Amino acid sequence: xxxxQHILNGLLQGCILALIGLGFSLxxxxxxxxxxxxxxxxxxAAYVTYFLWSLAGIDPFISLPLTMAVLxxxxxxxxxxxxxxxxxxxILTTFLLTFGFESLLVNLALRLFSADTRQTKxxxxxxxxxxxxxxVPYTQLGAVVVALLLTYLLYLFLDHTRTGxxxxxxxxxxxxARLMGIDIGRTYALTFGIGAALAAASGTLLxxxxxFAPNGFSAFNVLAFSVVVLGGLGSIPGALLxxxxxxxxxxxxxxxxxxxxxxxxxxxxILVLVLRPTGLLGREGYR
Amino acid sequence: MNLLIFVVGTGLAIxxxxxxxxxxxxxxxxxxxxxxxxxxxxxTSSTSILFDALTAMCIAYGWNIIGGFxxxxxxxxxxxxxxxxxxAAGFMSRQPGHLAWPWFVGIPLAVVIVSLIAGxxxxxxxxxxxxxxxxxxxxxGVAMPQVITSDAAFGSHGLFPNFFGGGLPLNFPLADDIxxxxxxxxxxxxxxxxxxxxxxxxxxTITRLLARxxxxxxxxxxxxxxxAAEVMGVxxxxxxxxxxxxxxxxxxxxGAVIGxxxxxxxxxxxxxxxxxxxxxxxxxxxxxxxxTLWGPWIGAFILFGLQEGLRVVSSSAExxxxxxxIFALLVVLVVLFLPRGVMLFVATRTRLTWRVFARNLVxxxx
Numbered sequence: 001x002x003x004x005q006h007i008l009n010g011l012l013q014g015c016i017l018a019l020i021g022l023g024f025s026l027x028x029x030x031x032x033x034x035x036x037x038x039x040x041x042x043x044x045a046a047y048v049t050y051f052l053w054s055l056a057g058i059d060p061f062i063s064l065p066l067t068m069a070v071l072x073x074x075x076x077x078x079x080x081x082x083x084x085x086x087x088x089x090x091i092l093t094t095f096l097l098t099f100g101f102e103s104l105l106v107n108l109a110l111r112l113f114s115a116d117t118r119q120t121k122x123x124x125x126x127x128x129x130x131x132x133x134x135x136v137p138y139t140q141l142g143a144v145v146v147a148l149l150l151t152y153l154l155y156l157f158l159d160h161t162r163t164g165x166x167x168x169x170x171x172x173x174x175x176x177a178r179l180m181g182i183d184i185g186r187t188y189a190l191t192f193g194i195g196a197a198l199a200a201a202s203g204t205l206l207x208x209x210x211x212f213a214p215n216g217f218s219a220f221n222v223l224a225f226s227v228v229v230l231g232g233l234g235s236i237p238g239a240l241l242x243x244x245x246x247x248x249x250x251x252x253x254x255x256x257x258x259x260x261x262x263x264x265x266x267x268x269x270i271l272v273l274v275l276r277p278t279g280l281l282g283r284e285g286y287r
Numbered sequence: 288m289n290l291l292i293f294v295v296g297t298g299l300a301i302x303x304x305x306x307x308x309x310x311x312x313x314x315x316x317x318x319x320x321x322x323x324x325x326x327x328x329x330x331t332s333s334t335s336i337l338f339d340a341l342t343a344m345c346i347a348y349g350w351n352i353i354g355g356f357x358x359x360x361x362x363x364x365x366x367x368x369x370x371x372x373x374x375a376a377g378f379m380s381r382q383p384g385h386l387a388w389p390w391f392v393g394i395p396l397a398v399v400i401v402s403l404i405a406g407x408x409x410x411x412x413x414x415x416x417x418x419x420x421x422x423x424x425x426x427x428g429v430a431m432p433q434v435i436t437s438d439a440a441f442g443s444h445g446l447f448p449n450f451f452g453g454g455l456p457l458n459f460p461l462a463d464d465i466x467x468x469x470x471x472x473x474x475x476x477x478x479x480x481x482x483x484x485x486x487x488x489x490x491x492t493i494t495r496l497l498a499r500x501x502x503x504x505x506x507x508x509x510x511x512x513x514x515a516a517e518v519m520g521v522x523x524x525x526x527x528x529x530x531x532x533x534x535x536x537x538x539x540x541x542g543a544v545i546g547x548x549x550x551x552x553x554x555x556x557x558x559x560x561x562x563x564x565x566x567x568x569x570x571x572x573x574x575x576x577x578x579t580l581w582g583p584w585i586g587a588f589i590l591f592g593l594q595e596g597l598r599v600v601s602s603s604a605e606x607x608x609x610x611x612x613i614f615a616l617l618v619v620l621v622v623l624f625l626p627r628g629v630m631l632f633v634a635t636r637t638r639l640t641w642r643v644f645a646r647n648l649v650x651x652x653x
Contacts, residue, residue, distance in 0.1 A: 034421070082619075082623070084652060084653045085623065085651065086622070086623060086648065087651065088651035088652065089626070089647070089650075093622055093626065093651070095360060095418065095421055096569070096573075096622045097623070099618065100616075100618035100622060103566055103611065103614070103615035103618070104619060106562070106611075107612040107614075107615055111608060111609065184653050185653045188653060218429065218562070219429055221422075221425070225422045262426075262430055263430045263433050263437070266426040266429065269423065270411055270423060270426070273414075273415055273419055273423065274411060
């Protein structure tokens, strides 16, 4: 039964990883930016949630839209007024730039919030219900519901709205999209903002399921990348699948193989990149 | 005094780097610069920050080979920096179960071992390009500290029991003071500084030889257009792996010497594998000029000169706390406004005006 419990834990965890991968995948697929500040966005959102809860007593699941809106704003402004200025330069430029943002945000957080481990703990934090011999914590279940809901909403938005279509158009062909009258700079900013908002959602969820500190997030960049690479770039179901697979890997790798989970994840990443660079469900990414 | 050394050193390096000045002047400036660094410990009371600058420079020279010459943006060299320190400590430690070899055996051996490991990693990750390569190397940086502390390989029942301490503290032996006649030369101020200077000169010499060699031109060709380089007869795979190994070797060399000074590896592991170290080598190259001989030297002296200057004007503990923030801000600003670094002004006839800083943005905005 232990085994089934591990599978369940892995899938629950995997939904959050899928959400992390989703925002990362969107920014990468449309803007061709590897957003290394993604982990920092997750971290910031965790702190926003934590402070809203500890100072104002707002439940993390209620403050979720607010946190997402804050991070959307930050992402929009960053892309619109900074990253857009160097979008035409080599990929190394945006890579380094977001790397700079990442360490800027992490170091600022270390200075302002200290390196103490914190956790958002609403009253139901440690409660769980059981199905037979299996335990499901309420926060984990809530996280799964939110993650799946947001994934579905993103799909609806990209596929069934005018703005969503313009985002996909810019991702496919920037020049043609501009000829069709799409404001490229604004679309980029919007996409980056949505990516940040999705990161924010996962940050909120993570802050309720485990303790966090400013410098504990950097592994999420490699993780998000691995999720996207495994699932395939530019594919929403791919991100979901990649997330679930890595959730299981995280759970089982940590339990049975090596206590060093990141090593396992990194090994899988390399294997996928070398053997099947297009991922399980996707087209080949930008070079 | 240290600040003065940094300022004069930067000036001499700029003269030596300037292709427009006469060759004899450039040679004289190079000689003067090296002489200045050799006599530095006798004219300043503490060489600590000079040591930091020189070892960081060596590591930056390493990054410059793969990131600058070959154009493969590696983000995980910090792994080899830390690994170099740990392997060297494993050989040199005088604790029971260790070999207690002297530094001139332990450190070179560590460098060789680390570059072989980097070669094995490189064969795999160098099949990737662009984003994929960068993230894969970033993964190496994340995974390496975990591998080193893993019980499976280095724990008490592992493959190499206790080589990296296996839960016990791992220490470099304390460096001895040198006695010349009756005078005692302090180990930190003279001996370790000498090692630091040695690493910087090693990085500089290797880059100098590389920049004028067929191998170096091959790397630049790979940076500009890999397919074309292949067609022109450059063996791109071998060149890339060799460049990656060289880069890791210099990182390991700098790391081992830094570790020798820090002494206790167990408590300093986090500092060695830190993002600050990872960022530092890249920011040094960026400030100076990526893919140039004098870029890392100028970049390191400017960066650490700034650091020393700030320390002089503000209280040092306060500044140290904000160091990470300042570094990150520097990366953002340099990437945005001066991607070619100071070399833009040194190597070309560009004059220092506000317009120069905006040029990058005007050229590349959406």
